[in-house]
Amino acid sequence: MTMTAAVPVSGGRHGSITLLLRLSDAIAAILLAADLVVVCASVLLRFCFNAPVEWSDDVARGLMVGSAFFGAASALARGENVGVSFFRDLLPLRLRTLVDAASAVLVVLISFYVAYNAIKLGSLTAGQTTGSGLPLELTFYPMGIGALFMTVFAIDQLCARPLPDIVRGLVAVAVVTGLYLAWDYLSPSSVPSAGTLMLIGFFAMLFGGLPIGFALALAALIFIWVEGALPGVIFAQQMARGIDNFVLLAIPFFILVGYLMEANGMSVRLIELLQRGVGRMRGGLNVVMVASMVLFSGISGSKMADVAAVGSVLIPAARRSKQNPGGAVALLAASAVMAETIPPCINLIILGFVANLSIGGLFVAGLLPAALMALVLIAVSIIFGKRPAEAEDVAPQMPVSGLWSGAIASFGLIFMIFFGFKSGFATATEISAFAVAYALVVGSLVFRELSFKSAAHSFVQAATRAGLVLFIVAAAQSLAFTLTLQQVPHAVGDFMLGLSKTSGVWLFILLAIAVLIVMGSVLEGAAALIIFGPLLLPVAVQLGIDPLHFGVVLVIAMGIGLFAPPLGLGLYGACLIGNVPIEQTVKPIMGYLGLLFLCLLVIAFVPWLSTALPRAFGY
Incomplete structure (x- = not known):
């Protein structure tokens, strides 16, 4: 029994993926350092010169959202996303391999869905401003780009598996989806409610070893997809709302x-x-x-x-x-x-x-x-x-x-x-x-x-660990939103x-x-x-x-x-x-x-x- 992500890190990572990981680390750390400068400068200006900076909170929150998603992407690339492996480890080897492959496919799908809707939300909010007059889309575009990095890392980890396992994982996800669609088409009155399917999907994926943040996000997505009345951008908006807070x-x-x-x-x-x-x-x-x-x-x-x-x-x-x-x-x-x-x-x-x-x-x-x-x-x-x-x-x-x-x-x-x-x-x-x-x-x-090198490494470690925590917070907020509905x-x-x-x-x-x-x-x-x-x-x-x-x-x-x-x-x-x-x-x-x-x-x-x-x- 080990505390590992359900999707392991690719062993033979290509140079381009390594370069992308370094870029993700650098962006997450730089955004965190910029946040530190903004907050410290804002306090000093307010306390020493009685000159509060009105835009500081908005900028700090936007930087945090971006840093969190790039940090979460780096954490995913290193396989640091934790999941419950106890029940998965009890499965026969062949079934466990299938569950792992299906989990890897789901991580790709969830990451891409977050990225697509965050970028779409950025375009929809173009021209809107925050309370201090800053462009609102500057919060959503970094989130979307960070989620795109996450998607690339997830695809890399999926492709690191043997081809038969990848095919089985894709088929498993497609079969489950197809069975639901057929059931809904043939006998819609007997299909469980969106809330029931959400809970079933959540616990099935959680006990299957899917990393916790992705299990929470998938549960919210199941409700949104089955219920059918909510646009996907609501999901991205709720994830951003979950961590877009100065506290x-x-x-x-x-x-x-x-x-x-x-x-x-x-x-x-x-x-x-x-x-x-x-x-x-x-x-x-x-x-x-x-x-x-x-x-x-x-x-x-x-x-x-x-x-x-x-x-x-x-x-x-x-x-x-x-x-x-x-x-x-x-x-x-x-x-x-x-x-x-x-x-x-x-x-x-x-x-x-x-x-x-x-x-x-x-x-x-x-x-x-x-x-x-x-x-x-x-x-x-x-x-x-x-x-x-x-x-x-x-x-x-x-x-x-x-x-x-x-x-x-x-x-x-x-x-x-x-x-x-x-x-x-x-x-x-x-x-x-x-x-x-x-x-x-x-x-x-x-x-x-x-030294400068050790300090920079500390910023990268902190941004990655914080991204891991804040991604779970964001996903939990999206699930809490669906529970409230x-x-x-x-x-x-x-x-x-x-x-x-x-x-x-x-x-x-x-x-x-x-x-x-x-x-x-x-x-x-x-x-x-x-x-x-x-x-x-x-x-x-x-x-x-x-x-x-x-x-x-x-x-x-x-x-x-x-x-x-x-x-x-x-x-x-x-x-x-x-x-x-x-x-x-x-x-x-x-x-x-x-x-x-x-x-x-x-x-x-x-x-x-x-x-x-x-x-x-x-x-």
């Missing part, structure tokens, strides 16, 4: 901070200082792992970036100290769950955006719940940890002065993030932009370890309200936790929150549950699902980073997740843990 720009910036910290040496210094301080106590290496995730999560919003930064240093250290690497990876994954509510978490930003909640309030609300879970993990690490003598060979060797410089720089970054929120000097997005600038200055001028939120709300009136609010909370754990395991975390957050939060408010408290509960539940075996995609990612088979992590991760689930129940039924700090800080 979401914090996602690529905070991801970039994480990569820059790794490149400029800040992460290694901070981890080694923690090892020097507590690494020789009982269970010290595990304590260092939890503490490192706490600190890194206070800087980078990307959990997988945090897992990579911490795991790349501490998993080899666990092997050197003869510790079970499966147990170490399990604790690393559990620490990522714990860190889901430590600001500036990407999932908190996404939930705040889709549910119209205060992002600053969510950030503050998540601190005490995260502290509770961290203390539990640290206590377990100490109680069941190894004796100090067994971990002597993992003591760090870097001079103390170098360690403290990294720690001071890291804490300066954390202070900047929290001071920015509390002071009201800047928004979450603007703070994330200055965090990037801070990491660049520290790495290049203070530590002198961040079918009045699913209203139906779910009525059902949950009726259930709660007869059985109590506690049952609603437990059901919400169960839904997010299950869907967080099946879907990537952002998609689960985008679809179910707006469904459940209005019901919670009607039942008198504090929305910030309930939002924190949803994010933690989603995190448990994301790292839960056998489907949790986050666990597969941690195993890949630690180079450990998932089978070695199942037993220890279930123990850790059991403890975190108990913590979640305490957090869910003791609202004070989530509401005390927001009230104290005026949220």
Whole structure:
């Protein structure tokens, strides 16, 4: 079982495809860098000269949409799109090959449909302007061109398969389409509704291993095609709308901070200082792992970036100290769950955006719940940890002065993030932009370890990872739009309200936790929150549950699902980073997740843990 895209990367890529990938990387990184300049300049002009730039938000959003789709194209070219491979791996080899080929065909079709309709939407909006007077089509044309790159990469990956497999994949897609058309022609009254076919198609493709972003997009497309009344440009418009928001720009910036910290040496210094301080106590290496995730999560919003930064240093250290690497990876994954509510978490930003909640309030609300879970993990690490003598060979060797410089720089970054929120000097997005600038200055001028080449590579990595996340967000928005058309939120709300009136609010909370754990395991975390957050939060408010408290509960539940075996995609990612088979992590991760689930129940039924700090800080 592996966390891989359903469509593998072409092994013998032609030079033209390699050149196109480099071009896609460069465009995505340049657009991200331009976004950084626009946001930082806008804040400085507003604060220092009281001269706000009216067009800055529109330009920043347009640049983000373009960067996201070029980054998503690069991610597809490298085979980084994740999908649920558990069920696909259970199929016989011949059937699995057929499913993989059909998935590759669908990726080509979806990519092309996005590209065609985004470019068409650009032409239809020609002459229209944004609120600040900028041409509206400048948002859609880069999106369409990025999707065209995606289409070319998808075709390349399809053509890398043996010709018989390609033919079988094309035939399979054509047969399914033909069967539906014949059924609709011969007996239209017996054909399932568009919503039913959408759900069937979504789960069939999801369990078949189709990358999650494409499975979400395909579900929305099935509804649009079957329902027949909506033009294709609506699909592209909804995808753009899903990420065309200044708040979401914090996602690529905070991801970039994480990569820059790794490149400029800040992460290694901070981890080694923690090892020097507590690494020789009982269970010290595990304590260092939890503490490192706490600190890194206070800087980078990307959990997988945090897992990579911490795991790349501490998993080899666990092997050197003869510790079970499966147990170490399990604790690393559990620490990522714990860190889901430590600001500036990407999932908190996404939930705040889709549910119209205060992002600053969510950030503050998540601190005490995260502290509770961290203390539990640290206590377990100490109680069941190894004796100090067994971990002597993992003591760090870097001079103390170098360690403290990294720690001071890291804490300066954390202070900047929290001071920015509390002071009201800047928004979450603007703070994330200055965090990037801070990491660049520290790495290049203070530590002198961040070269232009490594900084450029960090921008490419961040644009690719952010494109991966934002493409899923865009696809989830298109699916959420179709669900709204079918009045699913209203139906779910009525059902949950009726259930709660007869059985109590506690049952609603437990059901919400169960839904997010299950869907967080099946879907990537952002998609689960985008679809179910707006469904459940209005019901919670009607039942008198504090929305910030309930939002924190949803994010933690989603995190448990994301790292839960056998489907949790986050666990597969941690195993890949630690180079450990998932089978070695199942037993220890279930123990850790059991403890975190108990913590979640305490957090869910003791609202004070989530509401005390927001009230104290005026949220």
